Amino acid sequence: MNIRTATRSGGRSARRAIRSAPNVQMLPGLTRKIPECEVMDGSQVERIDNAAMDILENVGVQFRDPIALEDWKKAGAKVEGELVYLDRNMVRDLISTIPAQFTYHARNPANNLKLGGKHSVFVPMTGAPFLRDLDDVRRNPLLEDLAMFHKLSHMMPAMHSSAHHIVEPYDHPISQRHLRITYSSMKYSDKMFMGMTTSPKNAEDVMDMCDILFGEGFIDDHPVTTGNCNGNSPLVWDETMLGAMRAFSRRNQPVLCSPFVLGGANTPASVPATVAQLTAEALSALAYTQVIRKGAPAIWGHYLSTVSMKSGAPMAGTPEISLMNFMIGQMARYYDVPWRTSNTLGGAKTFDAQAGYESATTLGAVIHAGANYIWHSAGWNEAGMHCSVAKFVVDAEQCAMAYRMAEGPKWDDFDQAVAAVPDVGPGGHYLGHPHTQDNFQTAFFMPELFDNNSIEQWQAEGCVEITERALKHAKKLLAEYEEPKLDEAKNEALLDYIARREREIPAAEELNQSY
Numbered sequence: 001m002n003i004r005t006a007t008r009s010g011g012r013s014a015r016r017a018i019r020s021a022p023n024v025q026m027l028p029g030l031t032r033k034i035p036e037c038e039v040m041d042g043s044q045v046e047r048i049d050n051a052a053m054d055i056l057e058n059v060g061v062q063f064r065d066p067i068a069l070e071d072w073k074k075a076g077a078k079v080e081g082e083l084v085y086l087d088r089n090m091v092r093d094l095i096s097t098i099p100a101q102f103t104y105h106a107r108n109p110a111n112n113l114k115l116g117g118k119h120s121v122f123v124p125m126t127g128a129p130f131l132r133d134l135d136d137v138r139r140n141p142l143l144e145d146l147a148m149f150h151k152l153s154h155m156m157p158a159m160h161s162s163a164h165h166i167v168e169p170y171d172h173p174i175s176q177r178h179l180r181i182t183y184s185s186m187k188y189s190d191k192m193f194m195g196m197t198t199s200p201k202n203a204e205d206v207m208d209m210c211d212i213l214f215g216e217g218f219i220d221d222h223p224v225t226t227g228n229c230n231g232n233s234p235l236v237w238d239e240t241m242l243g244a245m246r247a248f249s250r251r252n253q254p255v256l257c258s259p260f261v262l263g264g265a266n267t268p269a270s271v272p273a274t275v276a277q278l279t280a281e282a283l284s285a286l287a288y289t290q291v292i293r294k295g296a297p298a299i300w301g302h303y304l305s306t307v308s309m310k311s312g313a314p315m316a317g318t319p320e321i322s323l324m325n326f327m328i329g330q331m332a333r334y335y336d337v338p339w340r341t342s343n344t345l346g347g348a349k350t351f352d353a354q355a356g357y358e359s360a361t362t363l364g365a366v367i368h369a370g371a372n373y374i375w376h377s378a379g380w381n382e383a384g385m386h387c388s389v390a391k392f393v394v395d396a397e398q399c400a401m402a403y404r405m406a407e408g409p410k411w412d413d414f415d416q417a418v419a420a421v422p423d424v425g426p427g428g429h430y431l432g433h434p435h436t437q438d439n440f441q442t443a444f445f446m447p448e449l450f451d452n453n454s455i456e457q458w459q460a461e462g463c464v465e466i467t468e469r470a471l472k473h474a475k476k477l478l479a480e481y482e483e484p485k486l487d488e489a490k491n492e493a494l495l496d497y498i499a500r501r502e503r504e505i506p507a508a509e510e511l512n513q514s515y
Contacts, residue, residue, distance in 0.1 A: 027157045027400065029113040030120040033408035036333075036370035039326045045334050048272065048327070052279035053088035055235070060085045061284040065239040067246070068288065075291045086284060094287040100336045102254070102297045105222045107213060108190035108484065113160055115254075115299075115372050116338035120406070121160040122377040122399045123226075124153050125344075126194065128167045130386035132351070134471055138386055141167035147184050148478065149379070152392060154189035155477045158400035159378060161192040161226075166379065167387050173507040178202040179498045182209050186494065190484035195225040195253065199511045200243030203227060205501060207251050212493045220252050223297050226373070228256040230303070231281050233266040237288075240513075245285070249292040256340045256373065257285035258301030262314055263324075265307045271320050275327045278302055286337060299373055300332045300339040314383055316345035317358030322365035329369035340373035341366045344395045347383045351391045351467050355381055359395060367402045374399075390470035393477070394449050404445045413439060449473060 040048070060083040063069055069079055075094075078085040101116030113121050131141045134148075146169050153162035165181045172180050178196040185193035186209070195206035206227075210219050218224070227248040229241040248255045259281035261267055267274040282300045289298040304321050305314035325341055332339035343366050346358035359380075366374055376384075377399050379392035413435070420435045430436045436443075449470055451458055458464070464472075505515045 025157060026111070027160070027403055029115070029160055030122075030403050030406055031114075032118045032120055032367075032370060032406045034368075034406055036329060037326050037368040038330050039323060040330050044272075045330055048276050048279060048331060049334065051273075051276035052283060053091070055277065055280035056086040056091060056284060057088060058085070059235065059280075061281065062236045063242065063288075064236065065242040068237070068242045071288070071291050084284070086287065091283055091287050094290040095283060095335055095337060097290050097294050098286060098298050098337050099295065100338070102223055102338075104192045104226075104254075105214070105218075105224050106190060106192045107186070107486075111160075111191045113192055117372075118370075120370075120372050120374055121192070122158050122343070122396075122403070123161040123194070123373065123375045124149065124159055124163045124166055124378040124392070124396075125376040125380040125384070125387055126163045126166050127384060128379070128387040130382075131167045132381070132386055132388040132390065134389055134475060136351075136388075136390060136467055136471060140170045141387075142171045143169035143180055143184065145169070146181065147188050148389075149387065149392065150184050150188035151481045151483075152389075152396075152474060152477060153378075154191060154484065155481055156378070156393065156396035156400075158403050159191070159396050161194065162189040163375075164194040164196050174510055175505050175508040175512040176502050178512075179205060179209075179501055182206050183494055183498060186213055187486055187491070188483060190486075193225055195227050195248070197227040197229055197241070197244035197248065197255075199240055199513050200247055201512050201515065203244040203247035207247055207253070209494060209497060210251075210253075212497060213490055223252065223254050226254050226256060226299070228258055228301065228375075229285065231257070231259040231285060233259050233261055233281060234277060235281060235284075237285060240511075242288070245289065246292050249289045249296040249298070252293065252296050254297040254299055255285075255289055256299045256301035256375075257282050257289065258303055258340065260303045261305065261324075263304070263306040263320060264309065265312070271323050271327070275324055275331065278324075278328070279331055283335070298337070300328070300335075300337050301373075302328060302340070303342055305345075313347070316347055316383070317361040322361065322369075325365045325369040325371070329371060333370070338372040340375055341369065341371040343371075343374045343377040344391075344398070345376060345380050345384075347381075349382050351381065351388050351394075351470075355388075355391060359391075359398070363398060363402055367406050389474050390467045393474045394466065394470050397447055397449050401445050401447065 062082045063084050072084045073079050104113040132138050146167055149166040150162045153159045162185050196202045210224055229245045231237050245255050259278045263274050267277050286298050289296050304324050306318050306320050308315050344359035345362050346355045348355035378395040379387035381388045416435055420433050505512050
């Protein structure tokens with residue numbers, strides 16, 4: 001068959017079909033099939049390892065928590081005041097019991113996820129005190145805004161998880177806020193979610209609510225949520241984070257053990273030395289999770305930024321951050337533990353070119369670094385000070401594009417596709433060929449939110465720019481959203497639990513540490 005004489009109208013029909021094709025199928029957890037970018041040779045990996053172990057043995061890590069200090073003494077560590085000195089062999093033995101891979105269980109089993117090794121997940125941003133809303137207005141968020149982001153997370157194919165406080169709901173007191181945040185995470189999406197670790201008591205409430213959602217005792221053998229515990233670099237873990245870590249690890253729930261790096265401020269002004277310090281910090285916390293419960297899942301975490309020596313402000317999307325991600329990925333694989341990174345970060349104040357460049361630089365690096373838990377994957381802007389609705393949906397589509405790249409080339413139809421070459425022959429085109437008609441919707445990723453039309457068509461359609469287009473798309477998604485059914489008895493039990501805990505916890509503008 002020769003189709004060199006195919007008409008132009010067939011091509012336009014194909015393109016119209018492409019533009020109207022739906023793209024709503026949820027993506028399963030990512031199994032990466034492209035090589036990791038490794039910027040260190042074996043001897044350099046060992047230099048980082050040796051430096052980190054020297055720090056643990058000779059400098060020590062401060063655990064500002066009497067329970068943790070007593071735990072370390074019982075485990076055989078050298079403890080002087082709040083300083084814990086960890087023998088390298090002890091550290092290696094402890095982290096060897098961390099599962100290299102495990103499975104998250106969502107309330108909808110179709111959304112269960114593997115993590116570790118070649119398995120990765122995308123998770124939205126959290127912690128923003130402001131949002132840019134559906135009208136692109138920067139303001140304080142409310143609980144209904146948080147619910148909106150949980151709904152969008154549920155609707156976005158590449159968001160494998162919702163999160164907890166994507167934005168801070170200011171219409172609820174801080175002391176009780178975690179309860180409503182957790183309920184929103186559970187109610188508006190049946191994907192995996194994150195659990196609040198803002199205090200040990202809050203973390204225990206999350207565990208209780210997970211017991212209600214999944215059934216008493218289920219979580220003791222099945223990871224269902226993720227907690228994040230930030231370290232205070234350099235070389236400090238505080239009482240709040242360690243208490244929350246215990247609440248999660250005792251119940252077999254994964255914890256992100258996350259040193260908080262401001263390169264050049266709380267780490268040396270050197271990429272390799274920063275990675276060495278960060279490695280020591282992460283290993284000390286990872287090891288402690290195994291003191292709490294041997295075999296509990298744990299994830300090497302971090303937050304990476306470099307500091308502007310002009311202003312002191314954290315910077316995102318810099319080349320050194322990419323290099324650190326590559327190096328941390330190598331170290332995590334060296335120790336055979338899953339690892340977390342931060343994605344689509346940026347310091348731009350609006351959804352502008354700076355936001356796009358910074359986010360794209362970060363996204364490319366974390367995919368090629370082989371990260372497993374890819375956090376802050378949608379919405380982050382203004383150094384995390386606000387979550388942008390427009391950027392949220394565009395970031396999510398960018399993650400879907402990165403997902404497609406990380407899957408590697410698809411060979412399943414190679415023979416049929418090559419067979420089309422003699423059919424078309426020199427000077428022809430493939431638009432009307434049966435293979436193209438059968439495969440055009442899946443052969444190449446077609447972003448919904450980018451405009452690739454001619455300038456004349458763009459002008460005729462009102463010169464719509466990316467922010468306006470993204471907000472329109474977000475409104476469409478929210479209009480189409482269908483709440484995933486939550487068992488009525490479980491829903492009532494969750495609401496009863498929240499009501500009881502809100503009676504017990506005094507309403508206050510501070511974290512609950514006592515009730």
